[in-house]
Amino acid sequence: xxxxxxxxxxxxxxxxxxxxxxxxxxxxxxxxxxxxxxxxxxxxxxxxxxxxxxxxxxxxxxxxxxxxxxxxxxxxxxxxxxxxxxxxxxxxxxxxxxxxxxxxxxxxxxxxxxxxxxxxxxxxxxxxxxxxxxxxxxxxxxxxxxx
Amino acid sequence: xxxxxxxxxxxxxxxxxxxxxxxxxxxxxxxxxxxxxxxxxxxxxxxxxxxxxxxxxxxxxxxxxxxxxxxxxxxxxxxxxxxxxxxxxxxxxxxxxxxxxxxxxxxxxxxxxxxx
Numbered sequence: 166x167x168x169x170x171x172x173x174x175x176x177x178x179x180x181x182x183x184x185x186x187x188x189x190x191x192x193x194x195x196x197x198x199x200x201x202x203x204x205x206x207x208x209x210x211x212x213x214x215x216x217x218x219x220x221x222x223x224x225x226x227x228x229x230x231x232x233x234x235x236x237x238x239x240x241x242x243x244x245x246x247x248x249x250x251x252x253x254x255x256x257x258x259x260x261x262x263x264x265x266x267x268x269x270x271x272x273x274x275x276x277x278x279x280x281x282x283x284x285x286x287x288x289x290x291x292x293x294x295x296x297x298x299x300x301x302x303x304x305x306x307x308x309x310x311x312x
Numbered sequence: 313x314x315x316x317x318x319x320x321x322x323x324x325x326x327x328x329x330x331x332x333x334x335x336x337x338x339x340x341x342x343x344x345x346x347x348x349x350x351x352x353x354x355x356x357x358x359x360x361x362x363x364x365x366x367x368x369x370x371x372x373x374x375x376x377x378x379x380x381x382x383x384x385x386x387x388x389x390x391x392x393x394x395x396x397x398x399x400x401x402x403x404x405x406x407x408x409x410x411x412x413x414x415x416x417x418x419x420x421x422x423x424x425x426x427x428x
Contacts, residue, residue, distance in 0.1 A: 186334045186337075188331060188334045188335065191330050191334055192327040192328075192330045192331045192334070193327070194330075195323075195326040195327050195329065195330035196323035196324065196326060196327035196330075197323065198326070199322050199323050199325065199326025199327070199374070200318075200319040200320065200322050200323025200324075200326070200370075201319070201323075202322065202373065203318045203319060203321070203322025203323070203369050203370045203373045203374070204315055204318055204319045204322070204369075206318070206322075206369035206372075206373045207314060207315055207318035207319075207368050207369035207370065208315070209369075210368060210369050211314075223372065224408040225408075226369065227372075227373075227408055227409045227412070228408055228409070228412040230373065231409055231412040231413050231416060232412065232416050235413065235416035235417055235420050236416070236420065238420070239420040239421075239423070239424035240424070240427075241427030244427075250326075251330050251333070252326050252327075252329035252330035252333055252340075252343060253323075253326045253327075253330070255329070255340050255343065255344060256325060256326045256329045256343070256344070256347060256374045256375055256376075257322070257326070257373045257374055257375070258373050258374075258375065258377075258378070258409055259373075260344070260375065261344075261375060261378070261409070261413060262412075262413045262416065262417065264344075265413045265414070265417040266413075266416065266417040266420050266421065268417075269417045269418060269420070269421035270417075270420065270421040270424060270425075270426050271426050273421050273422075273425075273426060274426075277422070281418060281421045281422070282418075285414065285417055285418070285421075288341065289413070291341055291344070291345050292344050292345060292348050292375065292378065293410070295345040295348045295349055295379075296348045296352065296378055296379050296382040296406075297382065297402055299348065299349045299352035299353070299379055299382075299383070300352055300379070300382045300383040300386050300398070300402055301386075301398060303352050303353065303355065303356060303383050304383055304386045304387055304390065304398040305398065306356075307356065307383075307387055308387065308390050308395060308398065
């Protein structure tokens, strides 16, 4: 009985002290920063389209954005923007570069091979695994049923 | 006009992700995985292609396009060489992003020191 009461009290205190997430404000911030990143990508794409074919321009644009994401991560700027923007920096492809670069740079002290190379996909690996799995499932569906 | 569309669609995808993350109190890694899955699911009936056509980078920069492009290139290859194409073509379109991320992350980690 005593333990049960204590648990109840603990849960009550936990509920009261838990920080309420300002959902709308966070979503607005994510909207702003995520939108701006996509706007920058579109601007780069429009410039590249003047010189390259459409598919090639897209690949170069993605490469440039990944480069920017990795560079800003290395400079420590990306995480600061991320604290403000949340998913606005996580969802764009720059966030993918960020997760790889930060995993690599944080494990640098363990050495080049055991640190950087081994840990690079620690965070980003899930994206690739989920991508391939869903591509396999949906691809099989589409290939045989043809939706 | 395409700039406005890119801003709006890209922003809305990020805002939706943020909303789901806050509402269900998830860790970022679930959100990225969920959006990759959603991107692949939206490739059914070519919905995501239409979104990319409509908004350019607004749909092709968020991680959901990774799921879409991975499925898209797998199916393209499968049309060419048969069912095994699902495996051989899976990274055709997204290879640039992954390779670039590996290269920049590696050299970045070599050059820079961890911050904070």
